[in-house]
Amino acid sequence: MLDDVSRRLATSDLLEKDSRFKIFFCNSSWRLWLYGQHFSDQVGADADTSITRNIYVRESDIASNRMIAPGGGSLADPVHRPLSYFIAHEAAHILVARQFGRLVSFQYPQWLMEGYADYVGKGGDFDFDENYHLFRINSPLMDFQQSGLYRGFHLRISLLLDKQGQTARQIFNHPASEKQIGELLENFAKLSNSASDK
Numbered sequence: 011m012l013d014d015v016s017r018r019l020a021t022s023d024l025l026e027k028d029s030r031f032k033i034f035f036c037n038s039s040w041r042l043w044l045y046g047q048h049f050s051d052q053v054g055a056d057a058d059t060s061i062t063r064n065i066y067v068r069e070s071d072i073a074s075n076r077m078i079a080p081g082g083g084s085l086a087d088p089v090h091r092p093l094s095y096f097i098a099h100e101a102a103h104i105l106v107a108r109q110f111g112r113l114v115s116f117q118y119p120q121w122l123m124e125g126y127a128d129y130v131g132k133g134g135d136f137d138f139d140e141n142y143h144l145f146r147i148n149s150p151l152m153d154f155q156q157s158g159l160y161r162g163f164h165l166r167i168s169l170l171l172d173k174q175g176q177t178a179r180q181i182f183n184h185p186a187s188e189k190q191i192g193e194l195l196e197n198f199a200k201l202s203n204s205a206s207d208k
C-alpha cells in the first residue's frame with residue numbers, strides 16, 4: 011500500500027528526496043474527531059499542513075488498500091479511491107504547503123488545492139476525455155457540491171499540466187482565475203471539436 015502511495019506521489023514535481031510524512035490511523039472515532047481537524051468522525055483523511063507533516067486517516071483495511079466508510083456503507087467512487095489515493099492526496103497537500111507556505115489553504119482557491127491533491131492522489135488513474143465529456147454534459151459527478159468528488163477540479167489541473175504542459179510550480183506561482191480557467195476549458199472544447207471536424 012505504501013509502495014502505491016510512493017508511486018502516486020512520484021507524479022508530483024514538488025516531491026523531494028527528503029520528503030517525509032507521518033501517517034496515523036485513527037481506529038476509534040474520538041481520535042479522528044480530535045486529530046482530523048474537523049471535529050467530526052465522518053472525514054476520510056486530513057493533513058496538518060501548518061505545523062507537523064502528519065496525516066490522519068480514518069479506520070481502514072490496510073491489507074486490502076481500502077478505507078472503511080463511516081457507518082459501514084460504501085465510499086463514493088471506490089474504484090478510483092483506494093486507501094493509497096487518500097494518503098497520497100493528503101501528502102500532496104503537505105508538499106504544496108512546504109513549497110508555497112504553510113497558509114496555502116487561505117491563499118489559493120479550492121479548485122487548485124483540491125484539484126492538485128486529487129491529481130497526485132490518482133497517480134495517473136484519470137481518463138481526461140471521459141471526464142471532459144462528463145463536464146460537457148454537466149454531470150453531477152463533476153460538481154463538488156453535488157458529488158463531494160474533486161473530479162471537476164482535477165479536470166482543470168489536468169488541462170494545465172497535461173494538455174498545456176505547465177509545471178505545478180508554474181501553476182501555483184501564477185494561479186489562473188476562476189474566469190480564466192473556465193474559458194480555457196470552453197476553448198479546449200472548441201479546439202478538440204475543430205480537430206475532430208477535419
Ligand SMILES: [Zn+2]
Pocket residue numbers: 099100103123124127
Ligand atoms: Zn484535500
